[in-house]
Amino acid sequence: xxxxxxxVARTLATGGVPAALLLALTLGTLAFVAVRxxxxxxxxxxxxxxxxxxxxxxxxxxxxxxxLAIPVARALARRRFPGRGLLxxxxxxxxxxxxxxAVMGLLAVFGRAGxxxxxxxxxxxxxxxxxxxxxxxxxxxxxxxxxxxxxxLQSWLAIPAERFRLAASLGMGPQEVSRFLERPMLRAAxxxxxxxxxxxxxxxxxxxxxxxxxxxATTVELAIYQAFRFDFDLGRAALLAVIQxxxxxxxxxxxxxxxxxxxxxxxxxxxxxxxxxxxxLLKLQDTTAILLAAAFLVMPLAAIVLRGLPALAxxxxxxxxxxxxxxTVALASMSLTxxxxxxxxxxxxxxxxxxxxxxxxxxxxxxxxxxxVLGTGLFLVLRPVADPVALALPVTALANATLALPFAxxxxxxxxxxxxxxxxxxxxxxxMSGFARLRLMTLPRLARPLRYSAALAAALSMGDxxxxxxxxxxxxxxLPLQLYRLMGAYRMSDAAGAAVLLLLLSFTLFWVLDRGGxxxxxx
Amino acid sequence: MRLSPMIAGxxxxxxxxxxxxxxxPVLTIYTYxxxxxxxxxxxxxxAAFETYCACTVEFVGAGDGAALLARVLIEGADSPAxxxxxxxxxxxxxxxxxxxxxxxxxxxxxxxPVSWSDPLFLPYDWGYFAFVYDRTKxxxxxxxxxxxxxxxxxxxxxxxxxxxxxxGLLLWVRKAYGDRAAEVWSALSDNIVTxxxxxxxxxxxxxxxxxxxxxxxxxxPAYHLIAEGDDTKAAMPFTEGxxxxxxxxxxxxxxxxxxxxxxxxxxxxxxxxxxxxxxTNWMYPAxxxxxxxxxxxxxxxxxxxxxxxxADEARDIREKALAEWQxxxxx
Numbered sequence: 001x002x003x004x005x006x007x008v009a010r011t012l013a014t015g016g017v018p019a020a021l022l023l024a025l026t027l028g029t030l031a032f033v034a035v036r037x038x039x040x041x042x043x044x045x046x047x048x049x050x051x052x053x054x055x056x057x058x059x060x061x062x063x064x065x066x067x068l069a070i071p072v073a074r075a076l077a078r079r080r081f082p083g084r085g086l087l088x089x090x091x092x093x094x095x096x097x098x099x100x101x102a103v104m105g106l107l108a109v110f111g112r113a114g115x116x117x118x119x120x121x122x123x124x125x126x127x128x129x130x131x132x133x134x135x136x137x138x139x140x141x142x143x144x145x146x147x148x149x150x151x152x153l154q155s156w157l158a159i160p161a162e163r164f165r166l167a168a169s170l171g172m173g174p175q176e177v178s179r180f181l182e183r184p185m186l187r188a189a190x191x192x193x194x195x196x197x198x199x200x201x202x203x204x205x206x207x208x209x210x211x212x213x214x215x216x217a218t219t220v221e222l223a224i225y226q227a228f229r230f231d232f233d234l235g236r237a238a239l240l241a242v243i244q245x246x247x248x249x250x251x252x253x254x255x256x257x258x259x260x261x262x263x264x265x266x267x268x269x270x271x272x273x274x275x276x277x278x279x280x281l282l283k284l285q286d287t288t289a290i291l292l293a294a295a296f297l298v299m300p301l302a303a304i305v306l307r308g309l310p311a312l313a314x315x316x317x318x319x320x321x322x323x324x325x326x327x328t329v330a331l332a333s334m335s336l337t338x339x340x341x342x343x344x345x346x347x348x349x350x351x352x353x354x355x356x357x358x359x360x361x362x363x364x365x366x367x368x369x370x371x372x373v374l375g376t377g378l379f380l381v382l383r384p385v386a387d388p389v390a391l392a393l394p395v396t397a398l399a400n401a402t403l404a405l406p407f408a409x410x411x412x413x414x415x416x417x418x419x420x421x422x423x424x425x426x427x428x429x430x431x432m433s434g435f436a437r438l439r440l441m442t443l444p445r446l447a448r449p450l451r452y453s454a455a456l457a458a459a460l461s462m463g464d465x466x467x468x469x470x471x472x473x474x475x476x477x478x479l480p481l482q483l484y485r486l487m488g489a490y491r492m493s494d495a496a497g498a499a500v501l502l503l504l505l506s507f508t509l510f511w512v513l514d515r516g517g518x519x520x521x522x523x
Numbered sequence: 524m525r526l527s528p529m530i531a532g533x534x535x536x537x538x539x540x541x542x543x544x545x546x547x548p549v550l551t552i553y554t555y556x557x558x559x560x561x562x563x564x565x566x567x568x569x570a571a572f573e574t575y576c577a578c579t580v581e582f583v584g585a586g587d588g589a590a591l592l593a594r595v596l597i598e599g600a601d602s603p604a605x606x607x608x609x610x611x612x613x614x615x616x617x618x619x620x621x622x623x624x625x626x627x628x629x630x631x632x633x634x635x636p637v638s639w640s641d642p643l644f645l646p647y648d649w650g651y652f653a654f655v656y657d658r659t660k661x662x663x664x665x666x667x668x669x670x671x672x673x674x675x676x677x678x679x680x681x682x683x684x685x686x687x688x689x690x691g692l693l694l695w696v697r698k699a700y701g702d703r704a705a706e707v708w709s710a711l712s713d714n715i716v717t718x719x720x721x722x723x724x725x726x727x728x729x730x731x732x733x734x735x736x737x738x739x740x741x742x743x744p745a746y747h748l749i750a751e752g753d754d755t756k757a758a759m760p761f762t763e764g765x766x767x768x769x770x771x772x773x774x775x776x777x778x779x780x781x782x783x784x785x786x787x788x789x790x791x792x793x794x795x796x797x798x799x800x801x802x803t804n805w806m807y808p809a810x811x812x813x814x815x816x817x818x819x820x821x822x823x824x825x826x827x828x829x830x831x832x833x834a835d836e837a838r839d840i841r842e843k844a845l846a847e848w849q850x851x852x853x854x
Contacts, residue, residue: 036597046849049853100724104727104731107728107731107733108731112677112716112733112734113731113733129716131716206724209682209685209719209720210717210719210720210724210728211717212718213715213716213717214717214718214852214853215718215849215852215853216852216853222685225685226685229586229589229684229685230589230683230684230685230690230845232592232593234597316561318561376597380597383598389583477560481556482560484556484723485556485557485562486560486562487723487724487726487727488557488722488723489557489563489803490743490746490747490750490805491562492726492727492730
C-alpha cells in the first residue's frame with residue numbers, strides 16, 4: 001500500500017468526523033437514556049424469549065432475502081429486456097414504504113381476505129393464514145429482498161467486462177464462470193448484505209407486531225417499547241437496548257470476518273457481453289426468477305396503488321403541506337447522508353484491514369440502534385439546550401441520515417475499494433491527493449453508487465415515521481405522520497390516498513436521483 | 524387533481540416562519556397525537572379557547588396516552604407543559620404518584636356513567652370499549668366474551684404493552700371475569716387474527732376484511748354513519764357490561780401560567796369544547812352540550828352496565844393481567 005506512511009492519521013482525518021458523529025448518535029443517545037435511569041432491574045424469562053424470537057426471525061429473514069436475491073440478481077445482470085430499467089427502479093419501492101403501508105399491501109395479496117386466499121377458495125382449498133413467524137418473515141423478505149437484489153446486481157455488474165471476455169475466450173461455460181467469477185464476487189458481497197438485512201430485522205417493531213399474531217412474536221424492540229411506555233422504566237429500556245446493540249455488533253463482526261474481498265482488477269468499463277449465458281435452460285431459469293420476483297414485489301404495490309388512487313385527487317390540504325415538508329426533510333437527509341458516507345467510505349477503503357473493519361462495523365451501528373432509544377436519547381440531549389419540538393424537522397433529517405448511512409456505505413464501499421485498489425497506486429505515483437484525487441479519481445469511479453445511495457437515503461427519509469412521532473406539533477407533521485393521523489381519525493381511504501402520494505413522491509425522488517446511476521452496463 | 528389545496532399547501536409549508544413577538548401568555552398543552560391532528564379536536568379547541576383567554580394555545584403531540592405520560596415523567600418538574608390532556612384512568616395512578624400534577628379544585632356537572640371525584644384530573648370525554656363488526660357480514664352476534672370465544676369469528680386486537688385500547692381490553696376481561704380472565708383469554712386465543720401495535724392498524728385490518736371484528740368503541744359506528752353515510756358498522760353489546768375509557772386532563776404543578784391553565788380546565792367542560800368532541804374524537808362528551816349529541820349518535824348501542832377499575836385498582840392489577848394475557852396467548 002502506497003499510503004503506508006501515515007495511514008491512521010489520514011484515515012482519521014477523513015473518516016473521523018463522521019465516525020464521531022455516528023458514535024454520538026447511536027451509543028451516545030443510548031448512554032444518555034441509561035444515565036437517566038434510576039436503576040437496572042434484571043431481565044425476566046419473557047425478555048429472553050423475546051431475544052430468541054428476535055434473533056431467529058431476523059436470521060430467517062436475512063437468509064431468505066439473501067439467497068432468493070442470487071438467482072434474481074444473476075438473471076437481471078445477464079439479461080436485457082424491455083422494462084428492465086423500470087423493474088430495477090421498482091425494486092427500490094418496497095424498502096422505502098412506511099411499514100404499515102407495506103403490510104397492508106402484503107395483506108391485500110396474502111391476507112385472510114387477500115388474492116391468494118380468494119384464489120385458493122376458487123379451487124376449494126382451505127385458506128392459509130400468514131399471521132405468525134411466517135408472516136413476519138414474509139414481510140421482511142418483501143421489504144428487504146429488493147435491496148438485496150439491487151446490492152447484488154451492483155456487485156455483479158462491477159465485475160469488469162474484460163473478465164467475461166477472457167472467460168469466453170478460454171471456453172468457460174456457465175459453471176466455470178460461476179466458479180471463477182461469480183462465486184468470489186458473492187463471497188465478497190453477500191455477508192455484508194446478509195448483515196444489513198439481519199440488523200434491520202433485529203430492530204423490527206411494527207411488522208413483527210402486526211403480522212406476528214400475538215405475544216409469541218414479541219421482539220426486543222417491543223420489549224423496549226413496553227419498558228418505556230408501560231413500565232416507565234428507562235433502566236430496563238436501556239438494558240434491552242444494550243442487549244440489542246451487542247447482538248448486532250456481534251453479528252457485524254462475524255459477518256465482516258467471513259467477508260473475503262474479491263479482486264477482479266481494473267477494467268475499462270466496456271459493455272458486458274455474456275457469452276456464457278446463451279443456453280435455453282439458463283434463459284428459462286432467468287425468466288422464471290425475474291417473473292416470480294416481479295410478481296411477488298409488484299402485486300402488493302399494485303394493491304396499494306389501486307386502493308389509494310381514488311382518494312388521491314381529493315386529499316385534504318394538510319396532506320399536501322406535509323408532503324412538501326417531507327420532501328425538504330428528505331433532501332436535507334440525503335445531503336447529510338452523502339456528506340457522512342463519502343468520507344467514511346474513502347477512509348475505510350484506504351485503511352488497513354483491522355481499522356477498516358472497525359470503521360465498517362461502526363457504520364452498522366445505526367441499524368443496531370433502537371429507533372425509540374435514539375429518539376428518546378436525542379430528546380434528552382436536546383432538552384436542556386433547545387426546544388426539541390421546534391427542532392422536530394432538523395432532528396428528523398439527522399436521525400434519518402444516520403439510519404440511511406449503513407446502506408449508503410454498503411453501496412459505496414465496494415466501488416471505493418475497487419477505485420482504491422485499481423487506481424490508488426497510480427494516483428499516489430502522480431502525487432494526487434486531497435481535492436484533486438477526489439475529483440479526478442474517486443468521484444468518477446463512485447458516480448453510480450453515489451447516485452444510488454443518495455436516492456435511497458432520500459427515499460428512506462421520505463417514508464420514515466421515525467422520531468417525528470416523538471417530537472410532533474400540529475404544524476410540523478411529515479407525510480408518514482399525516483398518514484398515521486388520517487388512520488387515527490378513521491379516514492382510512494384518505495390514508496390510502498396519502499400512501500399512494502407517498503409512494504409516488506418517494507419513487508419519483510428515487511428515480512430522478514438514481515437515473516444516472518442505473519446499474520446498466522450499456523449506459 | 525385538485526390544484527388549489529396542493530399549491531396552497533406547498534406555499535404555506537415553504538413560507539418562512541412568521542415569528543411574531545407576542546406579549547400574550549402561552550398555554551402549552553401536551554396531548555396525544557390524534558388530538559392535535561387536523562382531523563382531531565385540537566384546531567377547533569385552540570380557536571375557541573383563544574377567543575376569550577387572551578392567550579396563545581400551543582399543542583404538542585406525543586404519540587398516544589401512554590407515550591404522553593412517559594414524556595411528562597421524563598421531563599419532570601421542568602416540563603414546559605402547563606396542561607396534560609389525554610391520559611385515561613388506567614394511567615392516572617402513575618401520573619398522580621409522580622407528584623407533578625396540581626389539584627384542579629373544580630366540581631363541574633358531568634354526564635359520565637360513573638361518579639367522578641378525582642382531585643387531580645378532570646374528564647373531557649369518555650367511551651365504551653366494544654367489538655365493532657360489519658352487520659352485512661356477521662349475522663349471528665355473540666352476546667359476551669365466552670360466546671365470542673366459542674364462535675369462529677376472527678378479531679383484531681391491540682397490544683396492551685403499546686396501546687391504550689389494548690390495555691383497556693385487558694382490564695375489561697379482568698373486570699368482567701376476575702380470576703377467570705386467563706381462562707377467557709385461552710378460549711379467545713384462536714379467534715385472534717393478530718395483535719397490533721396500535722388502534723389504527725387493527726381498525727385498518729378490520730376495514731380491509733382481515734378480521735370480522737375489531738376492538739374499538741361503541742361510538743365508532745357513528746363515524747361511518749355520519750361521515751360516510753354507511754350504516755353497516757355496529758358494536759356488539761355484551762351482557763357482562765363494557766369497560767369504560769374516561770379521558771382526562773390535569774394541570775402541572777410547575778406550570779408558569781397556572782391561572783390560564785385552570786381557566787382551560789374550566790373551559791374544557793363547557794359547550795364550546797364539548798360540542799367539538801363527538802365528531803372529531805368520536806367519543807361521548809364528558810358534559811352533553813346544550814344542543815345534544817349529533818344526529819346518528821342515538822343509533823349507538825348503550826351497554827347495560829359500565830365497568831371501570833379505579834385508577835389505583837387499575838395500576839395494581841395491570842401487571843398480573845398482562846402476565847396472564849401473555850401466558851394465555853403464547854400457548
